[in-house]
Amino acid sequence: MHFEARFSAVGGQGIILAGTILADAAHILGMHAAGSPTYTAQVRGGPTKVDVIIDSEMVLYPRTTEIDFFLSLATDSYKRFATDLKPGCVVLVDPNMVEFSKEDEEKYNLYQVPVLDLTQKELGRMVYTSAVSLGTMVALTDIVTEEATKEALKKRAPKGTEMYNLKAFQVGYDYASELLVKKA
Amino acid sequence: MSDANESMRDVKFWPGNVVIAEAAAAAGCDFFAGYPITPSSEIAAHMAAILPKKGGHFIQMEDEIGAMGAVIGASLAGAKALTATSGPGLSLKLENLGFGYMVEAPCVIVNVMRGGPSTGLPTHPAQADVMQARWGTHGDHPTIALVPAFHHEMYTETIRAFNLAEQLRMPVLVLIDEVLGHLSDGMVPPKPGEFEIVNRPMWDGKPEDYQPYFDDKGDVPPFLPYFEGAQWHTTGLNHDETGFPTTNPELVTKQMHRLMRKVTGNRELIDSIDYYEADDAEIGIVSFGSTARAAMVAIKKAREKGIKVGMLRPLTIWPFPNKQVEEFSKKVKALIVPEFNLGQIVYEVERSVHSDMVIKRINKVGGVPINPNEILAGIEEVA
Structure with a gap:
């Protein structure tokens, strides 16, 4: 088993932490996982991404070659980082934030989740964007279990925010699960 | 669970x-x-x-x-x-x-x-x-x-x-x-006790007798830290056993050869190589660091296609393992040297082996690492 995931957004949306939690969840399940963030000069506001590679064996080549899952929360990061995507790659975009082409819809398995609106409406604070994103990712790919991800999320969440992060995860997870049902 | x-x-x-x-x-x-x-x-x-x-x-x-x-x-x-x-x-x-x-x-x-x-x-x-x-x-x-x-x-x-x-x-x-x-x-980091810790050889005589570069016990003079009883002189000039400068050709020659011998005389201690799928290899790769990880994937893919490739991967790059590379080269028909630069370690590989040896360079700059497919393409070229 070999799985490549890329989370991209703009700096400050917490996407690198989402990648770390995904890797933790993989470790909990006894798999191997490695993550490489890409840094830009800007601390906030610059396009940013993290690649997470999950494998049943030790990760050898630590960068992506054929991406199975791609998340983007900003047009800037979408344009810059939608590379190496496998045909049929699960692509998750926030339709309010990302402009994508018709060809992309045909080429990839594209899902539209208004991650930022959902976060604002259900949680009221944008810091939970990454947990909502992670919830949608887990529901759409099934690469790690809901339980393992929640366990990892609890450990990484800043003290006192565990409950809200878990709720955010659930919001994303439930939304994406419904999407899957509709699509089926 | x-x-x-x-x-x-x-x-x-x-x-x-x-x-x-x-x-x-x-x-x-x-x-x-x-x-x-x-x-x-x-x-x-x-x-x-x-x-x-x-x-x-x-x-x-x-x-x-x-x-x-x-x-x-x-x-x-x-x-x-x-x-x-x-x-x-x-x-x-x-x-x-x-x-x-x-x-x-x-x-x-x-x-x-x-x-x-x-x-x-x-x-x-x-x-x-x-x-x-x-x-x-x-x-x-x-x-x-x-x-x-x-x-x-x-x-x-x-x-x-x-x-x-x-x-x-x-x-x-x-x-x-x-x-x-x-x-x-x-x-999972090793626990204390699962790895060896070595400390520098210490001077066990009287502090007043200490000569910082006195080497009667071998090529590594015993050490006495500053502020522990002896005042000793430290200089970038060539120096004798007392630490004071000298231009005496004999003493300078002795000092320089001793410095070099610390490495040349301790190769068994210093050398470290990992061989990957090397036993039956007909094509050899010499690579190191992160690029060697891309090479490992390329080797797996090549073997799935029936091409027998293996790798010599130095963990100690200096001193360079010239002898080991020479031995490795005798068993293969070609060597491939992927390195994430425009050609550096390949010079060491070239001077380690017979001049007739086929050596293929794989080099890259630009900030995006060499990927497994690029190395696989190189393997297929020499296969």
């Missing part, structure tokens, strides 16, 4: 830079001096966080060469000292690195390589400082440089770097690159 949970507790998901900092502390490092530079800064940041809690010292110096000076000073006062930098920073440290070899100060220098020359590509990787590590500082000098490729190796090789530095009383370099420095990977 409970067993997996149990082991999860021991799994650390550290960036490579943090692995190196943790390993240094585990090796007994109690002093860090540095100047922040991408992509190595996390090593300094992590040392700043953990060293004071262990009773050690962290100092951010005014510049790179100052940091190298502080490391040598701390070492001569008895500390196990570390600095970390990237290529542009190492360029600035090189004058004092030479001083470190001359005064025989055990210390470890980590270079997290990025694209160059000059300020180059600060946030992107390269493997283009391997010759700098060997020949960067002027004059004849011994060099030890280690090139780990995986998280567990960054841990064990950092400890080995300290051990070699101590045992041989000399600076030792660890070269990784931005790929490894910023890569987070799961690892």
Whole structure:
């Protein structure tokens, strides 16, 4: 088993932490996982991404070659980082934030989740964007279990925010699960 | 799930830079001096966080060469000292690195390589400082440089770097690159007691009799730290056993050969090579660090196609394992040398083997690492 995931957004949306939690969840399940963030000069506001590679064996080549899952929360990061995507790659975009082409819809398995609106409406604070994103990712790919991800999320969440992060995860997870049902 | 949970507790998901900092502390490092530079800064940041809690010292110096000076000073006062930098920073440290070899100060220098020359590509990787590590500082000098490729190796090789530095009383370099420095990977760090810690040979006579470069016990003179009873002279000039300068050709020759012998005479201790799928290989790869990981994937893919490829991967790149590469070359019909630069280690490979040997270079610059398919294409070309 070999799985490549890329989370991209703009700096400050917490996407690198989402990648770390995904890797933790993989470790909990006894798999191997490695993550490489890409840094830009800007601390906030610059396009940013993290690649997470999950494998049943030790990760050898630590960068992506054929991406199975791609998340983007900003047009800037979408344009810059939608590379190496496998045909049929699960692509998750926030339709309010990302402009994508018709060809992309045909080429990839594209899902539209208004991650930022959902976060604002259900949680009221944008810091939970990454947990909502992670919830949608887990529901759409099934690469790690809901339980393992929640366990990892609890450990990484800043003290006192565990409950809200878990709720955010659930919001994303439930939304994406419904999407899957509709699509089926 | 409970067993997996149990082991999860021991799994650390550290960036490579943090692995190196943790390993240094585990090796007994109690002093860090540095100047922040991408992509190595996390090593300094992590040392700043953990060293004071262990009773050690962290100092951010005014510049790179100052940091190298502080490391040598701390070492001569008895500390196990570390600095970390990237290529542009190492360029600035090189004058004092030479001083470190001359005064025989055990210390470890980590270079997290990025694209160059000059300020180059600060946030992107390269493997283009391997010759700098060997020949960067002027004059004849011994060099030890280690090139780990995986998280567990960054841990064990950092400890080995300290051990070699101590045992041989000399600076030792660890070269990784931005790929490894910023890569987070799961690892279970070894526990204390699971690895050896070596300390420098100490002077056991009276302090007043101490001569800092008196070497009757071998090529590594015993050490007495500053401020422990003896006043001794430290200079970058060639010096005799007392530490004072000399231009006496005989004494200078003796000193220079002894410095070189610390490496040439201890190859068994210093050399380290990993062979991957090498036993039945008909095509050989020589690669190191993060690029060797791409090569491993390429080897797997080539073998699925029935091409027998194997790899010699030095963990010690300096001194270069010329003899081992020569032996390896005799068993294969071609050698491939993938390195993330425009051709450096390939010169060492070329001078290790018979001049008729087919050697294919795979080189790249631009900040995007060599990927497995690029190496596979090279394999198929010579197959």
